[in-house]
Amino acid sequence: MRKVASSTPLLLTVDASSAEPLFRQIYQGIREGILSGRLRVGERVPSTRLLAGELGVARSTVVLAYEHLVAEGYVTAATSVGSFVADNLPDVSPLPAGVRSITPVPAGPRVVAARVREAERVSLGTPTVRRWPVPFRVGEPALDAFPTAIWETLRRRRARRRPRAMLGYGSHGGFPPLREAIATYLGASRGVRVRAEQVLLVRGAQQAIDLVARTLLDPGCDVWVEDPGYLAVRAAFLTSGARLVPVPVDEEGLDVAVGRALAPHARMAYVAPSNQFPLGVTMSLPRRLALLDWAAHAGAWVVEDDYDSDFRYAGRPITALQGLDTSQRVIYVGTFSKTLFPALRLGYLAVPPDLVDAFDRVQQLADFVSPTVEQAVVADFLSEGHFARHVRRMRALYQERQAALHDTLRRELSGLARADVHESGMHLVAWLDSDADDAAVSRAALDAKVEVPPLSLYCLERRLPPALLMGYAAVPAAQSGRAARLLRGVLERRARARA
């Protein structure tokens, strides 16, 4: 229903059935009246009471519209004689709603940093738009199983208690009780030996790796990276100007002897020893000791990415490299993106005591990590036992889902792909026929809305047999069968085309 104001030359109309809130319609009507000159500078605008009556809307609605107009400088604040069109109007050219005029980009040099081109050399392996959920996407946790009710209860409790205490900048490095809780948790569950001061909160594993690169790498220095290995890590190292030294991964993890032969004086080695990405290998104890021994003698750093160490289904829990290190050479990286939820954007670094200041310095350049209510909630989640319980539940669920996917592959993709059971992690590696092109299969699968990145994507110099990565943590058993059949269709069509 449309109502028209009669008291003024505004020709103001409002439409209660419109999706646009009433106050915005009033605000826009008066603003347009002013900008078009229908309401002149110094002219009195109708009182809120009068206009509300004419338009048949609540007076508070008109008040809100006027508050906007006053805030933006179109109308003077109300006095006893009323409100007026301001005499110093905002010198803003009004842009028609919806159609903003964008200046075209003129010709001429438009120079960006060389490191942008470096970064473009490496695929990040992340889709630009992540719809939710897509079957088999790698690295997505089971968000449908997240205990949002408990989370919201804890959050309400924190928000009620001293509601404004956690709005400010606070100490950087993060909420001190959370740093303490993480140090305790890492000590008890991973054998990591750190004090709370060595724990720095960051925005997830990627920011952790980026800070490592910026704090420890110089242009031209060598860094061992796992081959195959995680992509975004490489891009972060490359943009620091470092040279990547691909070191092969076998069933015992990164081959330290090869690394020593290729680049004995590297500045750093990056490893994911608990659960290597993408192969899912656990680094053996002799290799761990060899890596630490090399680092101690070479004066090198070891970055231990422990991004999903909590999801281990068999074998003994593995002590972190950090806990075996007697030379304070290990920078430990962890994240809550997998164990809690990605949008939390919370991870952490545990760094040697003598590097705390350097990391802190570099982090301040990039991003103040203020204590927030969310950090307090995570601290409560950890210290009140919710975290351990949730991880235990997810471990059981993911183990079930891995078994379900394994069965599904045997049933639906027999003869086309085969996967081994993994002892840990959130994805399986499905090996294809040796003459298959895994990148082409992956692209065809994406067209069928199944996201299964090819193993070859993660290889630098290695030539491994073709395979697809299949994440299962976020895929319920029911969905898994349907998606596997879609993938079978893709594989069969390609096999027929080859035959």
Place this chain on the structure above:
Amino acid sequence: MRKVASSTPLLLTVDASSAEPLFRQIYQGIREGILSGRLRVGERVPSTRLLAGELGVARSTVVLAYEHLVAEGYVTAATSVGSFVADNLPDVSPLPAGVRSITPVPAGPRVVAARVREAERVSLGTPTVRRWPVPFRVGEPALDAFPTAIWETLRRRRARRRPRAMLGYGSHGGFPPLREAIATYLGASRGVRVRAEQVLLVRGAQQAIDLVARTLLDPGCDVWVEDPGYLAVRAAFLTSGARLVPVPVDEEGLDVAVGRALAPHARMAYVAPSNQFPLGVTMSLPRRLALLDWAAHAGAWVVEDDYDSDFRYAGRPITALQGLDTSQRVIYVGTFSKTLFPALRLGYLAVPPDLVDAFDRVQQLADFVSPTVEQAVVADFLSEGHFARHVRRMRALYQERQAALHDTLRRELSGLARADVHESGMHLVAWLDSDADDAAVSRAALDAKVEVPPLSLYCLERRLPPALLMGYAAVPAAQSGRAARLLRGVLERRARARA
């Protein structure tokens, strides 16, 4: 009250009056029993019912403790015959609570990146620990006036609606409706002409500047910076290897002619034209046009830092440089740290259309900015009018507080310091006697718990008269008088010492 379990060789005791939660006492007691060998591998642990009865605690408390023990691998999950000490114990050496043994840092090369040393050359000007509130701290908004009730209401509404939809990674760049709302807001209130796709959400102005540096600067290239100017910006530019070209600021803002003379081919100019930090100057229109003209002809970028443009108390609202630019050379930086609250860690960049991909790429290396509930709440805050109303209230409050501080200075610091009224911003510049050492005064004031950074801290090559920066936005009038008297004591003691 202390209770002892009698059924087991655990010698488990709990103390209800302890600050440690009961479940943790039980967890720790059993864990210590296992690690010390009092409970042997394969041994049955008491049922939760039995132990709860003996200790006089709720059974759920014991269940929670056992869940922890199971989650960490000390105890097997309960079956019909009970729970047992696990036979594959975590191979974690128990660290005594509170006293974690940290390996000392051995001798040997411990090489960090050269850019860390670059960054250390420039003070960041931020205190390591920001207690709240400290009188006259610069850049702190009035958090006591933040409408937390409205915020929490909006947040509850968003959290209720599709509670798990916003837990995942999502599209980077930020929550699309918020990018849209920011583009609309910037168009209406600042004359910035951008589409939502050009708006990238970041963690605040500092991350915005850091992304600008990493995306657009190369080692050795020149960057104009304001002298005096904001410190953390310089450090971000230096760590990208750029050379800083200090350009003096006068009453019309950055002196473009001097910049042209010093470094005509600079890659970039950084300015805060609405409200220069720390002098509070507004850049004149002729200077704005001269800067844009230089950038267009030199093929340079202009970074427009509009960090607190909403707090303008007199004069016409100023159109952003971005809105005057016809060459798509301006990168616009904004933040919600001042208008909403710092711990939100939300700012934004509006970049030329042809730079969107490069910025996006660099941002992904550093930090995925996932859509979160908080981003949705800010979108609602903007589109439902709460933002405009809050900014208007704060503008009135800050204007009052500026006037109060100005009066206080006249009353309490007469003859020792004098300040002009500023048309905008959140601090005043209090000029001292020409022979005063502002850095020394600032240090002495900090001992008296008054934080007033010296103007000289922000100068690169300029020698300006001595002055102190005094933030007023977060300082109620009552507190202002007391703090000013503390500062008077400091100034009088120093004047007597000089005499």
